[in-house]
Amino acid sequence: MVTVEVCIGSACYVKGSNEVVTILQELIKEKGWEDQVNVKGAFCMQVCTQGLGLRVNGKQLLGVGLHNVKEVLLQEITAALA
Template identity: 55%
Template sequence: MPQSKINRLKQHWKHLISLKLIFINNLRKEETVMVTIEICIGSSCFVKGSNEVVELLKNYIAEHHLEEKVQLKGAFCMGQCTKGLGIKVNGKILEGATLYNVVDLLEPELKELL
């Protein structure tokens, strides 16, 4: 197996482990969470940067002190493969989401919900 493929698989597994840890931590605070953000962890979204979006949103949540109000979750395919990353906010799909515009799309949704 080529080294580049091995490295990509390692990144994917690190991403899955990170999402699992987020899930476990969120189980403890689920009663206080007001907004749930789901991020697709499928292979198509991973290639488009969903692992980087997870890190970006973890940092955004921390910087804005939203840990008690916003929950990140991993999710399976949302059928957005040709339209962008699969990201939902309280069940509503953020259409056309990319690594580069996800915060801009997310902020109005959070302001409306919080």
């Protein structure tokens, strides 16, 4: 099981973390990962200046924004499932 944590703190929310959740849910459905990926909300990850707060299996992802989130999550989740 892969765990993806999305920061729902105020700074990340303003940057679009709610949209990230929607993108992530669509990606999971598109790839058929419903039984393999668990999505969780998390509070501040202290990376606000380096992009949205996202972790995959505890690995902090940096430099992620709405412009590249789908590609980054696809790469990270695929690698974690391998």
